Amino acid sequence: xxxxxxxxxxxxALNRFPGIGRKTAQRLAWFLVSQDKSFALELAETxxxxxxxxxxxxxxxxxxxxxxxPICTDRERLDALLCVVENTADIQIIENMNDFKGxxxxxxxxxxxxxxxxxxxxRSAGLxxxxxxxxxxxxxxxxxxxxxxxxxxxYLSEILQDKGVRVTRLSTGIPFGGxxxxxxxxxxxxxxxxxxxx
Amino acid sequence: xxxxxxxxxxxxALNRFPGIGRKTAQRLAWFLVSQDKSFALELAETxxxxxxxxxxxxxxxxxxxxxxxPICTDRERLDALLCVVENTADIQIIENMNDFKGxxxxxxxxxxxxxxxxxxxxRSAGLxxxxxxxxxxxxxxxxxxxxxxxxxxxYLSEILQDKGVRVTRLSTGIPFGGxxxxxxxxxxxxxxxxxxxx
Numbered sequence: 549x550x551x552x553x554x555x556x557x558x559x560x561a562l563n564r565f566p567g568i569g570r571k572t573a574q575r576l577a578w579f580l581v582s583q584d585k586s587f588a589l590e591l592a593e594t595x596x597x598x599x600x601x602x603x604x605x606x607x608x609x610x611x612x613x614x615x616x617x618p619i620c621t622d623r624e625r626l627d628a629l630l631c632v633v634e635n636t637a638d639i640q641i642i643e644n645m646n647d648f649k650g651x652x653x654x655x656x657x658x659x660x661x662x663x664x665x666x667x668x669x670x671r672s673a674g675l676x677x678x679x680x681x682x683x684x685x686x687x688x689x690x691x692x693x694x695x696x697x698x699x700x701x702x703y704l705s706e707i708l709q710d711k712g713v714r715v716t717r718l719s720t721g722i723p724f725g726g727x728x729x730x731x732x733x734x735x736x737x738x739x740x741x742x743x744x745x746x
Numbered sequence: 747x748x749x750x751x752x753x754x755x756x757x758x759a760l761n762r763f764p765g766i767g768r769k770t771a772q773r774l775a776w777f778l779v780s781q782d783k784s785f786a787l788e789l790a791e792t793x794x795x796x797x798x799x800x801x802x803x804x805x806x807x808x809x810x811x812x813x814x815x816p817i818c819t820d821r822e823r824l825d826a827l828l829c830v831v832e833n834t835a836d837i838q839i840i841e842n843m844n845d846f847k848g849x850x851x852x853x854x855x856x857x858x859x860x861x862x863x864x865x866x867x868x869r870s871a872g873l874x875x876x877x878x879x880x881x882x883x884x885x886x887x888x889x890x891x892x893x894x895x896x897x898x899x900x901y902l903s904e905i906l907q908d909k910g911v912r913v914t915r916l917s918t919g920i921p922f923g924g925x926x927x928x929x930x931x932x933x934x935x936x937x938x939x940x941x942x943x944x
Binding site: 554565567591602 | 747748749750752753755756759760762763764765766770772773774775776777778779780783785786787788789790791792793794795796797798799800808809810811816817833834835837838841
């Protein structure tokens with residue numbers, strides 16, 4: 549016997565989050581209905597307010613509460629460095645590092661022609677416009693070293709070749725705390741080739 | 747730089763779910779603001795509707811959309827068997843097993859005097875009332891074999907001793923698919939003592 553259709557709908561809604569399986573969705577749903585109602589009602593309100601206040605920055609595509617976003621309008625940030633990321637969450641990660649004071653450009657997706665993400669979908673024209681507007685010295689492609697990330701890095705460095713900018717990517721290798729034994733052959737052979745003076 | 751205060755509030759709200767750490771909360775929040783808004787708005791609405799429609803059954807304490815709940819009012823269910831569970835989520839798990847056709851009683855919490863959960867907080871008076879109303883032949887204490895669960899099983903079997911009902915608990919032992927090697931000494935020695943003809 550299914551206890552409640554309405555709860556089942558809530559479970560299915562929560563199950564649509566990436567990485568939240570059916571069991572976790574059930575646990576979250578039961579938590580919501582078991583607690584003091586004010587928690588759930590506040591959460592619902594916070595979700596509504598947050599998503600309604602967010603928009604894409606028309607300059608860098610970052611999700612933000614203002615357009616242009618606070619980073620694009622910040623005169624203290626350096627125009628010389630432009631960091632290209634997959635999505636806005638990556639910007640928060642890099643900001644938390646507290647090391648980078650340049651500007652950003654959000655692709656929104658990595659190149660993956662098989663899934664329908666070609667040069668246009670990853671906003672490469674917008675990136676070229678950004679470069680013409682900001683005139684950076686260096687474009688840092690802070691993309692993950694997955695097959696799609698590598699394809700995107702390859703494609704972007706090709707189209708940026710004659711734009712008079714230095715194009716760099718993040719270092720690849722064995723992560724700190726990682727194990728040689730548990731590294732993939734690809735990671736290991738890359739780390740071997742890219743070995744540097746100790 | 748913190749990208750958004752409103753997003754930070756959403757992350758903190760999601761972080762209050764049990765088992766959802768800060769990193770997962772961040773991932774969920776970014777997912778909510780990155781997707782088509784309709785998903786997040788529907789989710790907020792579903793949360794609100796669901797929690798507002800739920801109440802506790804005045805007979806068995808199960809969270810339900812009606813009072814008394816559909817199980818208490820179902821004439822097909824057997825009065826002879828009363829299953830005692832910690833919370834309503836456990837009822838759904840037992841119902842999914844599709845094997846039990848008796849009635850339920852929800853304690854709401856396990857006995858844990860150190861955390862302020864004494865006999866009154868675990869609704870033992872309500873359980874005795876249920877037993878007097880339903881007149882079951884057997885009371886199944888379907889509680890987990892944790893220290894709190896064991897204390898509760900011990901306490902409830904004491905107070906039910908002279909009520910003319912058979913009091914049982916779920917079998918304990920090594921789970922199917924489990925390993926002797928990875929079983930705790932407690933589980934192993936319990937399974938050893940409770941060994942049964944193969």
